Amino acid sequence: MAAVIEAPRTRVKARSSFEMYSWLFMRMSGLLLVVLVLGHLFIMNIAGGGVHRLGFAFVAGRWASPFWQVYDLAMLWLAQLHGTNGLRVIINDYAQRPASRFWLKMALYTATSLVMVLGTLVIFTFDPTML
Amino acid sequence: MWSWVAHRITGVLVFFFLFVHVLDTALVRVGPDAYNTVISSYKNPVMNLMEVGLVGAVLYHALNGLRVIAIDFTERGARVQRQMLWAVVAVWILVMVPSTYFMLARTVATLFGTS
Structure with a gap:
């Protein structure tokens, strides 16, 4: 009679793949952000006189083009999600009490949502003729 | 280990700046004067x-x-991680x-009047 092999410990529930996708998202968004953010920093801070030429008229000139609207929108969303996910990991690493972990993350998600909605609205409702 | 610590610290600092930066940019929706005033503070020394x-x-x-991506996704990445850190420092x-x-x-030029 063959030996009976005990079944391995069973999983209580199906494991979520969230952390794997979060890990993958950090690398994929990071790759895009290298191009978007370093391009943004070069244009705004280094090229053609840098920060000293920035102002309302400069923004109006750029957002007249759908290319820069989409560029800035992609940068806003990717950077917010990348940064929020990074902070989520940091909170999980250092905040020890369940209540502080929960409330720190709620504060983070609230702030992120507000800033993403505000930034998106600003890009698409910008009016260069306003006084 | 220190490259990881620096990655965390720079990440948190940049993320906090991003919040401020979206808020100051949102002032273009308030008006040219409000926006130009806040942008002028970025021009101070x-x-x-x-x-x-x-x-x-x-x-x-x-x-x-990029170094972390190379370590995670390439065959040789983990073995040359130290050399890649020196490359990061050199390019930086x-x-x-x-x-x-x-x-x-x-x-x-403005501060020391060489213009």
Whole structure:
């Protein structure tokens, strides 16, 4: 009679793949952000006189083009999600009490949502003729 | 280990700046005067110096992030991680030297009157 092999410990529930996708998202968004953010920093801070030429008229000139609207929108969303996910990991690493972990993350998600909605609205409702 | 610590610190700093930066940019929706006033604070010498720090933090985070991707996704990555860290430091210095010059040239000229 063959030996009976005990079944391995069973999983209580199906494991979520969230952390794997979060890990993958950090690398994929990071790759895009290298191009978007370093391009943004070069244009705004280094090229053609840098920060000293920035102002309302400069923004109006750029957002007249759908290319820069989409560029800035992609940068806003990717950077917010990348940064929020990074902070989520940091909170999980250092905040020890369940209540502080929960409330720190709620504060983070609230702030992120507000800033993403505000930034998106600003890009698409910008009016260069306003006084 | 220190490259990981620096990655976390630069990441948190850049993320906090991003919040401030979206809020100051949102002032274009309030009006040209409000926006130009807040942008003028970015042109002051102390802020100008902090912008060099911001670019340095973003650049380190970007270069080390590419190193992390190379370690995770390539066959040889983990074995050459130390050499890649030196490459990160070398590229960082090579990019920061001219960038710092272009970012501060006007501020230095105004402050010390060489113009």
